[in-house]
Amino acid sequence: MxxxxxxxxxxxxxRFAFSPVAETVASLRTLSLDQSGGLHGPWLATVRRRLDGVDLELLTSLVRPTGYVPDFLVPTPAGRTTTIESSLEQVAAAATDVVAAELAHLAQHRVAQQGPGRARRAALMRDLLADPERAMTRIVSELERYWHAAVAPHWPxxxxxxxxxxxxxxxxxxxxxxxxxxxxxxxxxxxxxxxxxxxxxxxxxxxxxxxxxxxxxxxxxxxxxxxxxxxxxxxxxxxxxGLGRLWESAPGTAEPPLAAVIGRTRAMILALLELPMSTTQLAAQLDLSAPTLNVHLRSLRAAGILTTRRDGRAVLYHRTPLGDQLLAGS
Incomplete structure (x- = not known):
């Protein structure tokens, strides 16, 4: 503890923040653990065939299934959220003495270095430590290539x-x-x-x-x-x-009884709004265009099933007690 x-x-x-590079680095651990029957199984089932050309030996030597992860790989986001480009620029800007110290610590970390291939990882670490500046160029390049193949398609x-x-x-x-x-x-x-x-x-x-x-x-x-x-x-x-529904293509494969009354799309919107979401977030979850989605949202709000509140520049939709009761009854 x-x-x-x-x-x-x-x-x-x-404070709160999230970043695409943090998800990228964390996903490498998920990839190494390869728990195809776990929560991220649907992602694992599709991602490996996209990784040709990515230096996975390098990346999975830096992000081991357990144990220490070098801090320079996950810099603090400048704001509440950031882009992959600015995140990778932060990684690239890490001081070479810090990079060298963290790589040396990783090379000696008892938990992180468990498992087969230790000799190959040790040789790779010696190569990286021989020229930390060159190593950073290589690491950032491979992180960017991996991001585009494995995480960017699912980022919305x-x-x-x-x-x-x-x-x-x-x-x-x-x-x-x-x-x-x-x-x-x-x-x-x-x-x-x-x-x-x-x-x-x-x-x-x-x-x-x-x-x-x-x-x-x-x-x-x-x-x-x-x-x-x-x-x-x-x-x-x-x-x-709400992580359990991340890889669902829709909130449910069975047609809920509520769908017969208000329509399948509106029933799915209600099911997703366990947490408040903006139009953009809902559109990404449902693979709908924003104008199409707004028609449904306006109807549900007019019926007293949804309400809104402002969060900065975004307008967030959430269920009213009536919406909760309709979904619970369904």
């Missing part, structure tokens, strides 16, 4: 899920403070006094020291949580709510 010790300043500096759907989770977590924080936020974040996470405890395979306590904590919803981190205490900002990656 690891403990993160909060000061009053740390509570004030809790993943992005919608992460946005919906952020909206929910901010509501939790506003409604019940940090106690409620951490109580519902993940079964491995608990707040005890000023200590945030996370169940891990190792023991330790880290002082946040007023740096705050970055909370990062990450689809591919499931079922684990990942903790980093590195400067400038410690982070905790966790699975977003």
């Amino acid at each position: 690891i403990e993160l010790a909060f000061t009053p300043e740390d509570y004030r500096r809790i 759907r993943v992005h919608a899920l992460l946005q919906a989770d952020l909206a929910h977590r901010l509501d939790e924080l506003a409604t019940g403070g940090v106690t409620r936020l951490f109580r519902t974040l993940h079964p491995s996470v608990a707040m005890r006094g000023d200590l945030l405890t996370i169940v891990k395979y190792y023991e330790g306590r880290a002082q946040l020291r007023g740096r705050g904590l970055l909370l990062v919803p990450c689809a591919f981190v499931w079922p684990d949580v990942q903790v980093s205490t590195a400067d400038p900002l410690p982070s905790l990656k966790y699975s977003p709510r």
